[in-house]
Amino acid sequence: MKILHAGLLLVGLATIVSNADAQTMMRVRGTITGLDGNVLAVKSRDGKDLKVELTEKATVATARAVTLADLKAGTYVGVTTRKGSDGALVALEVHTLPPTAAEGYMAWDLEPGTMMTNANLTSVAQVTGGQELSVQYKDGAQKILVPPGTPIVTTVPADRSFLKAGEYVFFNASVGADGKLTTSARVQVSRDGVRPPQ
Secondary structure, three states: OHHHHHHHHHHHHHHHHHHHHHOEEEEEEEEEEEEEOOEEEEEEOOOOEEEEEEOOOOEEEEEEEOOHHHOOOOOEEEEEEEEOOOOOEEEEEEEEOOOOOOOEEEEOOOOOOOEEEEEEEEEEEEEOOEEEEEEEEOOEEEEEEEOOOOOEEEEEEEOHHHOOOOOEEEEEEEEOOOOOEEEOOEEEEOEOOEOOOO
16 A cells, blocks of 8 residues: 555656646747736737746836947847858847846847857947947857947836737747746837837
8 A cells, every 4th residue: 555655646746747848938929909907918020929927027128229338338238240251240139138138149039040149248349340349248248239229228117007909019928838838037028119129
């Protein structure tokens, strides 16, 4: 009987671990179609109708356009890049980051072949073709060309009243084993035509 009980306990633990492993993360990008209580409806950029439950921990921030002159040395930034024909990194967008964001150079899914660098800004210099950001992170440093017209965005704390139909959002959500989407993350939402670019 004890053996059977121990076996059932192990099966139960395995199920819990399996359910935890089954929960994955996804990046939600798209246009708000509605907000019903704590459930945010989004038409994703690939045309899917998503419903995401906002937990009590979920926060909201609106996007605001800035310039590189507004970003001082030490500002923590995220830069989506792709390689130019000469192999140099070229920015597709630049945005400020909260201090809790992961640091480093990693694959990104804004467009095929894009990468993301989360790092501290060390300097900005005028160069041929635009401005050059120098950034530094724990395991390295980079120089990134920012061509004229590249979106440069920061965020401003807001509340759920800004989650209006027609606005564009970007945030991370958890996908449960049953397919249910939830988020406790920061929901970035467009405002006055400025979209969260990443």
